[in-house]
């Protein structure tokens with residue numbers, strides 16, 4: 001099986017994150033492999049391992065689109081067990097919105113040949129829109145199975161469960177397909193020493209827009225269909241009144257709610 | 264006048280508040296047409312008229328609910344073309360956003376999610392990076408597709424009702440879509456929806472397996488019940504109650520956090536709440552850094568006392 005996992009290099013959400021003045025893009029210093037993409041990678045590794053791993057010809061290709069630093073997301077994926085890495089990078093990609101991102105990623109996936117599955121995280125932890133998996137499926141003309149909390153592949157079909165607001169669903173689709181997985185699906189592994197050593201011998205292919213047949217004007221600020229026209233930092237929340245319960249804190253809470261007209 | 268298409272999926276017997284918000288916003292931007300999926304109940308048709316809807320479109324096929332997203336997106340895109348829409352509005356549910364995503368590709372249209380307000384010129388406002396920035400965004404394309412977060416528009420009927428006509432939209436065939444083979448309905452709690460509730464009472468690991476005090480306080484306040492991931496992972500409450508980065512984003516008037524430490528992923532889902540109250544035993548918990556009113560105390564003392572006091576005052 002040939003599985004492509006999309007991995008994004010994103011600012012670490014544990015720290016304050018910022019937008020840059022130029023075009024209001026996210027500041028990408030201090031970035032890491034998106035936590036939510038680790039679940040996608042783990043899901044791919046488990047599918048490949050259940051089929052005899054790389055010895056049996058199963059490939060797990062970690063694909064990241066992004067500036068030079070994004071190669072670190074690919075490297076971490078290789079340490080976790082991906083068999084190959086691909087880094088799509090080009091100055092013209094900077095500032096791409098979801099539509100432009102999905103265009104470039106769709107071209108990169110096509111460039112990788114016959115792929116059985118594309119697996120992504122449920123959302124990026126920076127943009128948080130969840131648009132890209134659906135747009136990728138639309139562009140590739142593939143079935144989309146999003147927010148999967150379980151995933152099985154049997155022959156040429158996949159089965160997944162999804163947990164919606166008013167119902168839980170079982171869905172089925174033929175391969176190839178685009179799947180996004182939630183953080184409920186598995187417990188991602190940590191790279192171990194063996195994995196870190198093995199990763200050094202694995203190859204990372206660098207692709208440019210020319211390699212995948214995309215014009216610079218189709219992506220980046222030029223090719224995006226939306227733009228951020230203004231951004232203002234919200235003042236961070238500050239602590240208000242803190243009291244220690246002396247047996248009447250519940251009453252004081254109600255007094256507070258009454259004063260705020262929230263009762 | 265600009266044409267605005269509003270997608271409303273399976274309204275059932277009456278429209279949800281979030282649908283009324285979409286219709287109200289649509290009217291402020293131009294002339295609105297509804298693309299409906301599912302039955303058109305009499306009450307719903309009457310509400311469309313009250314809210315000034317000019318026309319109602321319905322799909323040529325009845326099996327859209329059997330598939331995941333792709334055919335619904337094909338329908339909404341075709342409906343937008345039929346209506347000559349410059350703006351397509353959808354709700355901000357996970358499915359709403361995904362339909363929007365694909366409609367965007369089908370119509371070469373920019374998509375903006377998590378929208379809280381739209382200016383007359385189509386500029387959309389939203390907050391990003393877990394609520395740390397307020398931004399204005401605009402699509403540069405002929406059509407824009409926007410998903411509106413609930414609770415940001417006050418539903419208001421039109422000054423004069425309309426008599427919307429109905430028409431059928433031919434749904435284009437979709438190459439490949441995942442089929443839904445089984446659906447288990449969840450039992451409704453009778454409490455408000457978490458995403459559009461005015462008040463949320465959320466419990467965490469500190470509830471130690473007993474959500475009773477959270478539910479009791481929620482019911483006294485007419486609130487929805489939320490939870491941290493630690494509580495949903497432990498199985499104390501269903502996963503759809505989870506608030507946070509990988510759960511729901513809420514911005515109610517009041518968020519009461521009970522026995523939750525306030526990890527960054529939890530804060531990501533609630534820090535745009537108007538007023539935050541925290542009850543936690545540990546004075547060092549990060550939730551106190553953002554609470555308007557914090558109580559260092561035991562949830563099993565404070566919550567029941569507050570619930571009893573509210574009931575007493577409400578008589």
Ligand SMILES: Cc1cc2nc3c(=O)[nH]c(=O)nc-3n(C[C@H](O)[C@H](O)[C@H](O)COP(=O)(O)OP(=O)(O)OC[C@H]3O[C@@H](n4cnc5c(N)ncnc54)[C@H](O)[C@@H]3O)c2cc1C
Nearest residue numbers: 467468469491492493507508509510522524529544545562
């Ligand atoms: C990729 C990823 C995504 C995540 N997404 C989410 C998400 O969407 N939402 C989310 O919530 N978390 C999320 N998390 C988990 C998050 O990091 C925290 O682990 C989680 O929020 C902790 O839940 P908690 O505060 O209930 O538990 P804890 O951190 O264990 O805190 C429990 C708190 O309860 C207090 N307490 C205990 N007993 C009492 C008592 N009797 N009275 C008063 N206080 C008491 C303690 O002092 C403590 O502060 C995510 C994590 C990852 C890695």
